[in-house]
Amino acid sequence: MIPKECKRLAEVDFPIAVVSRYARAEKDSRVAHVPRLHVWPAARPGGACRSILLALLLPDPCDPACPKQFKDSAAEALLALRSRPERWSKQMSTDEGLRGLLLEFIGRLADWGDAHQAPVVRCAQALIGAAHGDEPPLVVDPFAGGGVIPLEALRLGCDAASMDLNSVALLIQSTVLELMPRHIDEMIETLPSIAASIRSAAERELGPFYPKDPNGFEPAAYLWARCIRCEAPNCGAEIPLVRSFWLAKRAHRQRALRYEVIHSGGVPSLRWEVFEPRRADDVPHGTVSRAKATCPCCGAVLAPDRVRSQLAEQNGGSNVAFNTNGQRRAGAMLLAVASVPPGDDARSYRVATDADYEAVWKAQQRLKQILHEWEKNGRQGLCPVPDEPTPAGGGSGAGRAFSIQKYGMLRWGDLFTARQSLAMATLCRLIHDSAPANVRPIVALLISKVIDLNNALTVWHNVGERPAHMLSRWAIPMKWDFVEPIPISQFSGSLDTALARTMHLLREFAVRRPAQLIQQADASEQILPDASVAVWFTDPPYYDAIPYADLSDFFFVWLRRALPDDARLKDRYDPTNALTAKVREAVQDEQRRSACGQPKDKAYFEKKMREAFAVGRRELRDDGIGSVVFAHKTTEGWEALLSGIINGGWTITGSWPLATEMSSRLRARDSAALDTSVHLVCRPRPDDAPVGDWGEVLRELPRRVEAWMDRLQDEGVRGADLVFACIGPALEIFSRYSKVETAEGREVPLDEYLLKVWEVVGRTALNQVLGTAEGRARNGAAGALEEDARLTALFLWTLQSTTEESPSNGNGNGGADGDDEDADESDEDEEEAGSSGRKKKGFSLIFDVARRFAQPLGIHLEAWEKRIIETEKGVVRLIPVLERANQLFGEEGAASVADRLERGPATAAAAQMMLFPEPAAPPKVRGRGRRTKGNVADSEFETRREATTLDRVHAAMLLQASGRANALRALLKAEVERGPDFLRLANALSALYPQGSDEKRLLDAMLLAVPR
Ligand SMILES: C[S@@+](CC[C@H](N)C(=O)[O-])C[C@H]1O[C@@H](n2cnc3c(N)ncnc32)[C@H](O)[C@@H]1O
């Protein structure tokens, strides 16, 4: 047994870079890890969980309290590993050596390739045995989601208790943590034949609704567009809402759609044709962009509210409206059919025919009949098509993920075409009727895979020529055109492809140890006995980033139809609830209310976290340890979590940022997603913890932060990831104490401390990039660059990204399970309400993050608004240098300034006079037309002012941009004579601007022109 005072490895060191590398590889690869079984937003990579868990469980051999018996047995376990390097036997002769080897092994454990090998897993198990004896330690995750943490605990031979509030999560957990370990052989043996019989029954029932082409080609996908009517007088044409007319956009094969407008007296209409474009220009522009529709017949533009209201009248417009004879009259329009010739794989495209519509009409008739029978039989059981309400969405919290109600998709069934509903209802019934109990949940989970691609919000991925996952951004936004795959085919989106993936996972599934407990539970409720848990390891909800419960309803409504009597799918807290549990969910979404009617604001989230952590603290053994994962880039999210941890009675004893590439996963306000997730290590704070002295805490803080930033930068952690990774060590200092008091006896609240933390981190960053004067500077301090330079440097520093060279704007290209069906999210469909149209250029940060850094460093964001930054909707944008031309040179522009520079004497004063010319007339604000480089109209800045060093650097960059070499040389000569600041700043910025950015290019070219 490890004495309580002995530190665990996770409290002293961790192989950050190695584990990060494996974690990323795991997300990118086709490893058969749990998320492949069912989509669960932001599932952890298993490798990182395994490594952290082992580091939590093992004592540090260098700790004086580390038992000798552990060291001996651990050495033995490592030596027994056949694949170990030779040097190990020598290296383990010292405590430091053994620690190094254990860390090396922990790193290696993150590699799926290795962890998949029985000897490696056995070695990990033996190490745990060496530390904890024969009784396996109990690992608990109260926010277990898709169950990755408990699964890895079981793999390492621990006991596991897994809880979540959400029924879909519970069904996944029960499948992965209990049914699969117990019945995997039965599943592997029977699942293919069960799925085959479901498929052939489905084929008999549904086959007529997906007819083959007369030439024998088999349809693989139908490509649809929602339609509205042009409202221009004398037009009235149908406008198919299409984002892009490309069908196949591969290097070797390109196909697209084009149309001809037919004016035959009455209302104009379109005639379609599939063609092979020679150039991108050959492909017609989409008809809809940011919710504005353009009529292809007359060019009239319909405003977003008209588009929305016309679609709302059609409940979203996913269905065709037929007249009584089965003739299409309005509604969704079939643009093209992708079909596949016998014995081939390549998609071939054709336009829609009457036969295609006839099949849709028949499917509609059949569905009507089913619904009619259900009505006639007194509505027994659930309505075959989900009639449960969709989330209202909206607001500034997690509800931002949903806008479908604005388009009239009020019930979950509205997210499916009639033919899709018919197919899903049929599959659900067949599953319910055919699969034996132990296997039924995994068959039902196949349905989730199928509906993820079979819904009317799935778009066509024209590069991959396949449907893209609907839930690629953990949101359900409107999509104008969509694809309908064929669930009974063998192509993407079918039951067959879902089965193939699941079988791959089952065959590789090696865990045979079932969890001790799987339960639907609110984490703020105590389930386990006091002092029973060895490791409390959890990944709590991400504040406002992911509305878990609402998203999961998309799957839940169908799962419930496949498993109508399954107790796991009931809401234990409200048996009348027809959807997943919401009231107790820990999420920041002010549109929602808690049980006592309180809006789910920051205070609510904090309270939920505090309660959950307090429960964990009670359940934890005295010598137990905790770990909390968090991956969010807003300071509010972090503050809410940290106050929960500290007020819940924990102290933070370690913190490891791991690059798990969450950036593509988290849907969030611009850059609110981290590339890394921070794993905090914590221990129960002793009831008699001392009172801390504020002065001493403040003295220790910068030392810790600096040392930590150095270490992390060496491991490749950068920017905002680095900022948030510093929270751990900072909190280690603060959370040791029962409270921290000032000399006057005033208790210092956590928020006040966090303000200090942001300040110290910002200051340390500035020190590193600009030098000590700036780090210390308040305004006007001697020798320091001005505020705007410090703001720009800090901004760019924060934007640096851990996983890529250029800064991430948080809108990566992730797909729901990171596999080959990733969505291309470049065409965001909806309008950005209130924005000026196109996405603006420039780097952006969340306002709150920028503010918290800037303020304590004496930088007044408001003073630089419209000069170097622009704030809109909580996001601050650094105005690109090219957009500052007018500000810096005035209306007369760079050319005449350059002329004068070339003519005049090259002195600093003269150069200074060239900038910020007094505007002859009050500044005009020009329209926001399409901006061309170097010619930017935005003269909202106020009056003439002294140009700062940053202004002068920017001016030089603009002269570089406009090719005025002589003028640039004159300016540079003057600057070099003036003093060192100009070059100091230019060099610092050159190191901060991302590779490949306009600024970096201009700056580097400009620096080459500096006289030596
Ligand atoms: C970040 S996720 C966990 C993901 C998990 N680690 C995985 O790998 O799949 C957070 C989970 O907390 C759950 N949750 C939210 N509020 C809860 C509550 N009050 N009690 C228990 N679970 C809750 C959500 O359903 C979600 O599954």
Ligand SMILES: [Zn+2]
């Ligand atoms: Zn028109």
